[in-house]
Amino acid sequence: MTVRAVLSPIATAAGRRGELISTLSAENGPDVGPVTDIFDTLRPTAPDFSAALDIALDREGGVLIGTGEPMFDSRLAAAVGVPQFLVAAGEQDHLQLQQLSGQLVRVGRAPGGIAVMDGTSGSSALEAEGTAVPFLALDKVDEAEPRTPVIGPEVFERNLIIQARAAKAHIVLPEGDDDRILIAADQLLAKKVCDLTILGDPAAMAARSHELGLDLSGATLTDPTRGDDLERFAAEFAELRKSKGVTLDEARETMKDISYYATMMIHLGLADGMVSGAAHTTAHTIKPSFQIIKTVPEASIVSSVFLMVMDGVLWAFGDCAVNPNPTPAQLAEIAVVSAKTAAQFGIDPKVAMLSYSTGSSGAGEDVEAVAEAVTIARESAPELSVDGPLQFDAAVVESVGQKKLPGSSVAGKATVFVFPDLNSGNITYKAVQRTADALAVGPILQGLNKPVNDLSRGATVPDIVNTVAITAIQAGN
Template identity: 45%
Template sequence: MNTLINELKEKVVGKNIRIVFPEGNDARIVATAARLHAEKSIIPVLLGNKDVIAATAREAGVVIGDIETHDPENDPLFDELVAAFVERRAGKATEEQARLTLRDPNYFGTMLVHIGNVDGLVSGAIHSTGDTVRPALQIIKTKPGIKKTSGAMVMIGRSARFIFADVAININPDSADLAETAITSAETAAIFNIDPKIAMLSFSTHGSAKSPDATAVADATHLVRDARPDLVIDGEIQFDAAFVPEVAELKAPDSPLAGNASVFVFPNLSAGNIGYKLVQRFAKLEAVGPILQGLNKPVNDLSRGCTADDAYKLALITAVQAVAE
């Protein structure tokens, strides 16, 4: 893991990347901000009442020094953000509604990303995924050509790294959704110096079973090949045929993956979420994320069970995404 952290730091140190943390009243987040500030890897920005943030820092046993803070309840930028929010929502919010909405730190922080005051956002330590993702979809929105965001997890072992997606967002993706997830997951892989070899997972390999679910995965594979012929991809394919060379020789001898897949796209959210947690617990791989893919600017969601170290890693990842934009 230290190798990964060093690689991420090398990509962001000296770039003056600013990451906002809406949860300045959480001890884990304040400790993360203090760590980032002390090592000068990225510039943290905390949201919340200044006195509450100071008390939280004392509780966490850290020194925040001159870390920049903003209070959505009383901030010089508030009127500017209100005007920008009304414009961005294009008739879907009045000024009065905007003033109420932007008192929510996630909306306030996302607007800071939108206007370019900061480069990315990390939230979710005390908020649900919906609380973090909803403002991002309304304000940041997805990149051109991408209809839906997806959530990827980086799975880290002693000598290998893998991308698992979608593990967080889309419950029942169709072929187009799966294709988008595959393409954005390949881009995420590059952040972690992973050569993307994409397996579109199914219970079937190359027609070994007949089912609309398997056909949807095969159709998604064709969509990716048409859109990105440069990517190495195969599907529909079973996990063992994608990951074990000896099995690949038997089940999929013509597969370009040859049992060496590094990016695994699951057919639905149940499979993805269960799959990454099984590997995390049984194989003892470290899971980092989820990383939200396909947005115009980086916004990432923590688990409410996260540690300060989890928040620190995700902040570095968010900063690397910002550099890559």
């Protein structure tokens, strides 16, 4: 059970924070349960949204006294699924209440009410303004009804960690000479997300982790250029590639490559998945997978999907990282497998096959290719909700979608977006990521027998943590 409400002391009430907490905590005070002060709990650091979210979700009932910054507190309340109450001291705060209430209503997060420290029963000033927020005494806060949590980036990341932890996977990270990998590994181990093997020079990794103040004692540090496993891996690779004329000596040299070594670990069951690419190209990460673990029988290609997370919005974009110019049959396959990946992460898949034209309004080779892909996807996955060609606005805005493609179960409601080529897909995901403050998780590779995921060479530590968590979840499914 989480907290039941978030209280934001504003204006005059902000200066009476201690009094508010004492009143709520008093034996003869309102029956609101335990009172948690976010500042006292997070001190000495400044409030961080993820840390505040952990506090709110880990508490057993009661109320949370928020930061007093109403937008921060309202977003926290929405993420937890509880009402936010603005706490005023009385009529003297009515101007600030008018302004803040209006701001919250405009962003779709109207407060559940206004709690009044001095027991004022109402505010004629607010009522005259028509503010759609009831005045309540503090003893009414405990009667607040729960709300549906709004999934945003921080909630999604938190859920990823919980889901990955339950998978109990073993992930190999080949790039142990990159500080970002070591820092991410420290965080993953601290959160008990998965077991880890990190490839590189064990002495050098241990020394560097000590310099950075990291604890990698829970990871296995392995040198891929020596040891008994290298010879075993080489023999297995030579057997796998004998039809290509690969000798044992050639296989031995190949296995010294970190990506090949890590991929062979997965093939032989010594790891469940791999995350690489922070310091290497996508081709360097994926090529060994084609040669060793191969694709699932129903896949003709490997593709990718990005999970795009915003407050109250969770989308999947494919393919934005692998296939430059997919054929109609490949587009259809990307649509079907992207829908399956989206479902793994809580998205109800409604697949929009995107184009510069909607339905039959336009013509041309590119539009016809998308229309053909829709036909193929429907034939291969009759149960899948898929439609197109659709322009982006017709895919996401219901009024536009139903006007341009009446009766469609996808138009205006799409959650999975399949781009016609890599050019448009990569541009769009980066545009959404950078302009809509979206969390972009991926690329998540699809179609391989075992999970292997690629990092951008500009990946941040949170990117790496998220990708490892995704890989662990894939391994557990």
